[in-house]
Amino acid sequence: MYLESFAGRIPPQWPCLQFDDWSANLKSICGHFNSRRLERNDRVIGGAEVSNAGGLTLAQVANNLDYIRRDPDDIRADQGDNLFLLLQLEGSCGIEQSGRQEHLHPGECILVDSTRPSVFYFGGSFSNHLSVHLPRQLLLSDKTALISVSRKIGADDPMSVMLGALVAKLMKTSGDDIRAPHLRDLLFNTARQAFATVPGEKLFLRADSAMGRIEVVQVLIDENLTEEWLSPQWLADRVGVSLRTLQEDMSAQGMTVTGLIKFKRLHLARSRLESLRGIRHPGAIADVAYSVGFNDISYFNRSFRKLFDCSPKDIAS
DSSP states (O other): OGGGGGGSSSSSSEEEHHHHHHHHHHHHOOOOOOEEEEOOOOEESEEEEEETTTTTTEEEEOOOOOOOEEEEHHHOOOOOOOOEEEEEEEEEEEEETTTTEEEEOOOEEEETTTOOOOEEOTTOOOOEEEEEEEEEHHHHHHHHHHHHHTTOTTTTSSHHHHHHHHHHHHHHOTTSSSHHHHHHHHHHHHHHHTTTTOOTTTOOOOOOHHHHHHHHHHHHHHTTOOOTOOOOHHHHHHHTTTTHHHHHHHHHTTTOOOHHHHHHHHHHHHHHHHHHHHOOOOTHHHHHHTTTTTHHHHHHHHHHHHHHHHHHHHOOO
């Protein structure tokens, strides 16, 4: 079991914090979430802290709240596009996402999608977990394995041990270390295989409501993001509704189908550019732009700067 590697993340005694302070820390680290405390209790035992693990964001979230939830409004308020790799260190945590429910215990791990509504249940009991922020589109764009989110891996599974060992190694590695990019790639590839869908696995998604259709569309875009033929009409046909209905579903959530595709492609482009950082590669920006589905480099550069407030060159340098 890998828990011994994280002994330094389990202090003898956790501090008692103001609820508002704890919630603000969580928001600054992981984005918009709604926390609910037990009645008449304005204190939280635990903490929410962030650190760097070999160039990846690592959050530690410890609390004794009732639950924490992430709703569609919270998702729209964030610019992030991550998969959260959760490693449970102490206590337990119930997780619900896309109709699937899991209960995480020490030594177990799970992938949670930041772009889908989710609920984390604690019931007032203490829980302590690490959350590694993985580049969502970079993992999902690899066609060698389809990833199943919100399915836990048990503590006795060798894959859980491997993931924990890699995270522990990255925690001891500077982001500037020459080994860091290779360790990150190793973690990404291990996560792809650990959470790869298995034959006959049920997808916990239903397209019989607006939110259900949006979740299905999210999956279809993720699986076909770099394909030239990906379009709003193709998505509507796959979901089994008219293009107008799909557009109305997305509009109600403050999105457009075309805008969502562009958003995801830009995040994939950023992840690929980050992987090339420090490597001299003439034409890298154009190659990345074309590889994620952009045909106009000027348009790609403008869109990239508008979303990330920096140029592709800033990321690749």
